[in-house]
Amino acid sequence: MASRYDRAITVFSPDGHLFQVEYAQEAVKKGSTAVGIRGTDIVVLGVEKKSVAKLQDERTVRKICALDDHVCMAFAGLTADARVVINRARVECQSHKLTVEDPVTVEYITRFIATLKQKYTQSNGRRPFGISALIVGFDDDGIPRLYQTDPSGTYHAWKANAIGRSAKTVREFLEKNYTEDAIANDNEAIKLAIRALLEVVQSGGKNIELAVIRRNQPLKMFSAKEIELQVTEIEKEKEEAEKKKSKKAT
Amino acid sequence: MAATFFGEVVRAPCRAGTEDEEEEEEEGKRETAEDREVRRQLARKREVRLFRRQTKTSLEVSLLEKYPCSKFIIAIGNNAVAFLSSFVMNSGVWEEVGCANLWNEWCRTTDTTHLSPAEAFCVFYHLKSSPSVVLCQCSCYVAEDQQYQWLEKVFGSCARKNMQVTILTCRHVTDYKTSESTSSLHSPFLKALKTQNFKEPPCCSLLEQPNIVHDLPAAVLSYCQVWRIPAVLYLCYTDVMKLDLITVEAFKPILSSRSLKGLVKNIPQSTEILKKLMTTNEIQSNIYT
Numbered sequence: 129m130a131s132r133y134d135r136a137i138t139v140f141s142p143d144g145h146l147f148q149v150e151y152a153q154e155a156v157k158k159g160s161t162a163v164g165i166r167g168t169d170i171v172v173l174g175v176e177k178k179s180v181a182k183l184q185d186e187r188t189v190r191k192i193c194a195l196d197d198h199v200c201m202a203f204a205g206l207t208a209d210a211r212v213v214i215n216r217a218r219v220e221c222q223s224h225k226l227t228v229e230d231p232v233t234v235e236y237i238t239r240f241i242a243t244l245k246q247k248y249t250q251s252n253g254r255r256p257f258g259i260s261a262l263i264v265g266f267d268d269d270g271i272p273r274l275y276q277t278d279p280s281g282t283y284h285a286w287k288a289n290a291i292g293r294s295a296k297t298v299r300e301f302l303e304k305n306y307t308e309d310a311i312a313n314d315n316e317a318i319k320l321a322i323r324a325l326l327e328v329v330q331s332g333g334k335n336i337e338l339a340v341i342r343r344n345q346p347l348k349m350f351s352a353k354e355i356e357l358q359v360t361e362i363e364k365e366k367e368e369a370e371k372k373k374s375k376k377a378t
Numbered sequence: 379m380a381a382t383f384f385g386e387v388v389r390a391p392c393r394a395g396t397e398d399e400e401e402e403e404e405e406g407k408r409e410t411a412e413d414r415e416v417r418r419q420l421a422r423k424r425e426v427r428l429f430r431r432q433t434k435t436s437l438e439v440s441l442l443e444k445y446p447c448s449k450f451i452i453a454i455g456n457n458a459v460a461f462l463s464s465f466v467m468n469s470g471v472w473e474e475v476g477c478a479n480l481w482n483e484w485c486r487t488t489d490t491t492h493l494s495p496a497e498a499f500c501v502f503y504h505l506k507s508s509p510s511v512v513l514c515q516c517s518c519y520v521a522e523d524q525q526y527q528w529l530e531k532v533f534g535s536c537a538r539k540n541m542q543v544t545i546l547t548c549r550h551v552t553d554y555k556t557s558e559s560t561s562s563l564h565s566p567f568l569k570a571l572k573t574q575n576f577k578e579p580p581c582c583s584l585l586e587q588p589n590i591v592h593d594l595p596a597a598v599l600s601y602c603q604v605w606r607i608p609a610v611l612y613l614c615y616t617d618v619m620k621l622d623l624i625t626v627e628a629f630k631p632i633l634s635s636r637s638l639k640g641l642v643k644n645i646p647q648s649t650e651i652l653k654k655l656m657t658t659n660e661i662q663s664n665i666y667t
Contacts, residue, residue, distance in 0.1 A: 330623055
C-alpha cells in the first residue's frame with residue numbers, strides 16, 4: 129500500500145498517513161543523539177560527536193549551532209538540510225532584531241523553523257526537511273526554554289528531551305532521572321545531560337560535546353578537558369553509589 | 379492508457395490481453411545465436427565457484443562432503459559477520475577451508491586475493507581443534523538465481539546426517555509487520571525461525587506471521603527443511619543496516635545456545651575486539667549528523 133502513496137509529498141494515504149513525513153522521521157534516527165535539558169538557571173545541550181576523519185577539519189563538523197547570542201540549537205538528521213534551516217533561522221533572528229529592535233524569543237524562532245518545515249510538507253515537488261531540532265535559550269524575562277521541532281513542522285516545549293539515534297533510550301532515562309533535585313543547580317543539570325548521553329554513546333566522554341547557556345550569558349561550549357572532568361566525577365559518584373548499595377545489601 | 383493528475387501518461391495493465399501479444403510472441407521466437415551466446419556468457423559469469431584461496435584450486439565436491447561437520451554456523455550480512463568474528467572466531471584457531479567467488483549486480487568478489495575486511499566476501503572456516511565445526515562468513519549478496527548453486531556447492535545434493543545448522547542474519551525493522559504500534563518496538567530485537575527437526579528451544583521468540591524471511595537465509599532454511607536437517611535462523615531486526623555495535627550486541631543471547639556454547643570463551647575480550655572492528659570499518663559519511 130505504502131508504495132502508491134509515498135511518491136509525492138502532497139498525497140495522503142487512505143488511512144491518513146503522509147509517508148514522506150514519516151520517512152523523514154526515519155532519516156532523523158540516522159543522526160547521532162542529541163539531548164536537551166532545561167534547568168532552573170541554565171539550559172544544556174549535549175550531543176554525541178560523530179568521529180571525524182583524520183584529514184577532516186573538526187571545526188566544520190558541528191551539531192550545536194548558535195542562532196543568536198541567546199539562542200542555540202542542536203539537530204539530528206540530514207546535515208545539508210540542517211545547514212539550510214540554520215541559515216534561514218539566523219537571518220530571521222537578525223531581521224527580527226532590526227525590524228522590532230528586540231531579539232527573538234525562543235518560541236518565536238522555534239515557530240519560524242517549524243512553519244518553514246511545515247511548508248515543505250505541503251509543497252508540490254519538495255520533500256520535507258530530514259531534521260529534528262532542539263532549540264534552547266533564555267528570553268528577556270529570564271525564563272529558560274527548550275523546544276523540539278520535527279520534520280512534520282510540529283513544535284513543543286519540553287523540560288528535557290532527546291533526538292536522533294537511541295533517542296528513546298535517552299528519553300526513558302530522563303523520565304526516570306529528571307527530578308527537581310537533578311536540576312537543583314547548574315552543575316547537576318550538566319551532569320544529568322552527560323549521564324543521559326553516556327547511556328548510549330559508544331566510547332564514553334571522548335565522543336560528547338556540550339554547550340550551555342546561562343541567564344544573561346552567551347553560549348559556552350565545553351572543552352574536551354571540562355567534559356572529561358565531569359565524566360570522571362560522574363563515574364566516581366556511580367562507584368560510590370554502588371558501594372553503598374552493596375553495603376546495604378550485606 | 380491513463381493520464382495522472384500531473385499529466386504523465388501511464389500505461390494501465392490490461393487483463394483482457396492486448397493486440398500486441400501475438401507480435402511479442404513472434405519476436406521472442408526470433409532469438410539469434412548472438413542472444414544465446416550473451417545468455418551463455420552471462421550464466422558463466424554468474425556461476426558460483428567454490429575454491430581454496432591458498433592453492434587456488436576449485437573444490438571438486440561440495441564443501442560439506444569434503445569437510446563433514448556436526449555444527450554449521452552461517453553468518454549472512456555484515457553485522458552477523460562482525461558478531462561471529464568478535465565472539466566466536468577469536469576464541470580458537472580457525473582454518474580457512476574454502477571461499478565462494480560470485481558475481482552479480484550488487485557484489486563483485488572476482489578478485490579474492492586482496493580482500494579487505496570492508497569488502498563483500500564469502501569464506502568458510504573450520505575449527506582446528508574440532509574440525510566438525512564449520513563456519514561461514516558471508517557478507518556478499520547472493521542473488522536469487524545463484525542461491526541454488528550456492529546451496530549445491532556448499533551442501534551438495536545428498537542429505538547431511540547428524541548436522542545442525544545455525545544461521546544469523548539481519549533485516550531492517552521497517553520490514554517487520556506487526557499489529558502493535560511501531561513506536562513501541564525496541565529495535566534491535568531478535569526473532570527465530572526453525573525447521574521441523576530442530577527440537578531445542580530457540581534463544582528468542584519465534585518470528586510471527588505474516589513476516590517472511592528473504593534471500594540466502596531463506597534458501598538455506600528451506601533446504602534444511604526439505605532435507606530434514608535441524609536448523610534455526612536468528613534474525614535481528616534493526617534500524618541501522620550498516621555495521622553497528624548495538625545491532626551486533628543484539629545477537630548476544632545466541633551465545634547461550636547449544637551450538638555456540640562451547641565455542642565462546644572470553645566475552646569481555648570479544649567486546650573489545652568488536653569495538654576495534656567498528657572503528658576500523660567506520661565508513662566516513664557526512665550525510666547524517
